[in-house]
Amino acid sequence: MALPARPSGRSSATPAAPTDPATPAADAAAVPTVSFRWRREDTVRTAGLLAVILALHVVAFGVLFLLVVPEHYEVGSKAFGIGLGITAYTLGMRHAFDADHIAAIDNTTRKLMADGKRPVSVGFWFALGHSGVVVAMAALVAGGAALAGTLLDDGSRTHQVLGVVGTTVSGGFLYLIAALNLVALLGILRVFRAMRAGTYDEEALEAHLDSRGFMNRILGRLTRSISRPGQMFPLGFLFGLGFDTATEVTLMVMAGSGAAAGLPWYAILCLPLLFAAGMSLFDTLDGTFMNFAYQWAFSNPVRKVFYNLTITGLSIAVAFVIGTIELVGVLHEKLDLTDSVTGWIAGLDLDNVGYVIAGLFVVVWALAIGYWRLARVEQRWGRPRAADGG
Numbered sequence: 057m058a059l060p061a062r063p064s065g066r067s068s069a070t071p072a073a074p075t076d077p078a079t080p081a082a083d084a085a086a087v088p089t090v091s092f093r094w095r096r097e098d099t100v101r102t103a104g105l106l107a108v109i110l111a112l113h114v115v116a117f118g119v120l121f122l123l124v125v126p127e128h129y130e131v132g133s134k135a136f137g138i139g140l141g142i143t144a145y146t147l148g149m150r151h152a153f154d155a156d157h158i159a160a161i162d163n164t165t166r167k168l169m170a171d172g173k174r175p176v177s178v179g180f181w182f183a184l185g186h187s188g189v190v191v192a193m194a195a196l197v198a199g200g201a202a203l204a205g206t207l208l209d210d211g212s213r214t215h216q217v218l219g220v221v222g223t224t225v226s227g228g229f230l231y232l233i234a235a236l237n238l239v240a241l242l243g244i245l246r247v248f249r250a251m252r253a254g255t256y257d258e259e260a261l262e263a264h265l266d267s268r269g270f271m272n273r274i275l276g277r278l279t280r281s282i283s284r285p286g287q288m289f290p291l292g293f294l295f296g297l298g299f300d301t302a303t304e305v306t307l308m309v310m311a312g313s314g315a316a317a318g319l320p321w322y323a324i325l326c327l328p329l330l331f332a333a334g335m336s337l338f339d340t341l342d343g344t345f346m347n348f349a350y351q352w353a354f355s356n357p358v359r360k361v362f363y364n365l366t367i368t369g370l371s372i373a374v375a376f377v378i379g380t381i382e383l384v385g386v387l388h389e390k391l392d393l394t395d396s397v398t399g400w401i402a403g404l405d406l407d408n409v410g411y412v413i414a415g416l417f418v419v420v421w422a423l424a425i426g427y428w429r430l431a432r433v434e435q436r437w438g439r440p441r442a443a444d445g446g
Contacts, residue, residue, distance in 0.1 A: 098176055102344055105180045109336050116329035117141070124323045144327040148187070148334025157182065157339055160295065162417075163233040163371050164282055165346040170240075177285040179343025180336060185292025187332035194328040224386055225294045230379030234372050241368045248361045362433055366424045370417065 120141040128137075151157070161179045168175040281287065381404050387393065388402040427433070 098174060098347070101174075101176050105177055105340055109180075109333065109340060112329065112333045112336065116145075116326060116333050119322055119326045120330065124326055127323075129323055141326065141330050144330040145334040148331035148336075149338055151186075151331075152183065152335045152338035152342070157186070157342070160229065160233075160288075160291070161339060161343050162346055163237060163375055164288060165343060166237070166368065166371065167233075167282065168285070169347070171283070173284065174347070175285045176344055176347050177340070178288055178346075179339035179341070181285050181288040182292040182295075182343075183332070183336040183339035185289035185294075186296040186339075187328065187335055188289075188293050189296030190328040190331055191325070194325050224383065225297070227379040227382030227386070229291070229295075230375040230382070234375035234379060237368050237372045237375070241365070241372060244361060244365055244368065248365060251358065251361060358433060362424070362428065366420060370420050374416075 120138070124141070125137055157179075161182055164182075165175055165178050168178065282291065381401055384398050385402040388398040393399070
């Protein structure tokens with residue numbers, strides 16, 4: 057889907073609408089637009105994603121209830137039953153609220169929407185890539201590979217290297233998108249100030265939403281690396297290499313005694329599939345919610361400006377904070393830092409931070425909607441749009 061058409065052969069700066077809500081319809085025609093409303097293609101695409109997630113649930117829970125539970129397997133002194141499967145599923149649900157998931161999905165959705173895409177599957181692909189690490193590890197365990205024991209050993213060199221690489225990639229990516237969004241935010245703020253002064257420059261707004269500023273010219277190849285939702289799969293996989301995901305799954309705890317217990321391969325793979333089902337469901341819902349939000353915002357200039365000021369500012373804060381926690385944690389550990397500041401930052405629990413961020417998004421949305429209605433932002437500075445011609 058292309059962004060709203062830009063005027064050609066003349067400046068795109070146009071007078072802002074008067075404060076009188078009854079702005080003539082003729083003014084509306086001066087600002088052409090393309091509707092970003094939810095369409096049938098989005099419904100079909102989302103239904104396809106949910107069908108895949110449903111199939112994953114059916115397979116995972118089917119294996120658990122039909123093949124694993126009736127056999128009364130044991131791992132050490134613990135029974136491999138429904139409780140263990142539900143635990144893996146809820147761990148996946150919880151991990152979907154991790155701060156790195158929220159920041160990566162929401163910021164990437166903002167970028168792709170600004171590029172004119174309809175990225176309803178960003179969260180889905182990110183979750184598949186992230187959970188792919190867990191499934192791959194479980195497959196190694198099920199096959200009895202010696203490498204699996206090395207990776208699962210917290211003190212092993214391989215585990216430590218992959219942990220540093222995964223966390224550094226995650227934190228570095230969050231810093232990158234925070235910097236790019238900061239450039240866009242400053243530009244949007246200038247457009248908003250001009251709008252309040254009586255002039256609205258749509259071309260300038262679109263340029264800032266496309267993030268075509270100084271940082272993009274320097275890091276153009278990196279910023280263009282995510283150009284479609286499917287590319288979130290390898291990024292999610294890289295995020296998962298930190299092994300924060302893998303070590304949370306109870307399956308990995310039993311890996312050391314898996315061979316002695318004689319568990320069949322399908323029993324071992326059942327838990328990461330349950331984990332992936334829970335995480336994929338809620339990451340997909342997060343990405344779909346962000347699409348609804350952006351489609352509402354992109355149908356009107358003042359909505360677009362107001363929404364992006366709100367959500368881009370919040371996204372910058374989230375990405376910067378989480379990127380700092382991850383990178384400081386790596387530096388604190390590898391450089392053996394002993395100061396209280398880096399020690400406190402490195403000790404923060406990202407699981408709890410993720411829940412706070414999820415709640416913060418809800419609160420910010422509620423406050424923004426309340427201000428939008430009470431301050432009558434659209435009536436004061438908005439311009440009615442012409443009816444969508446198709």
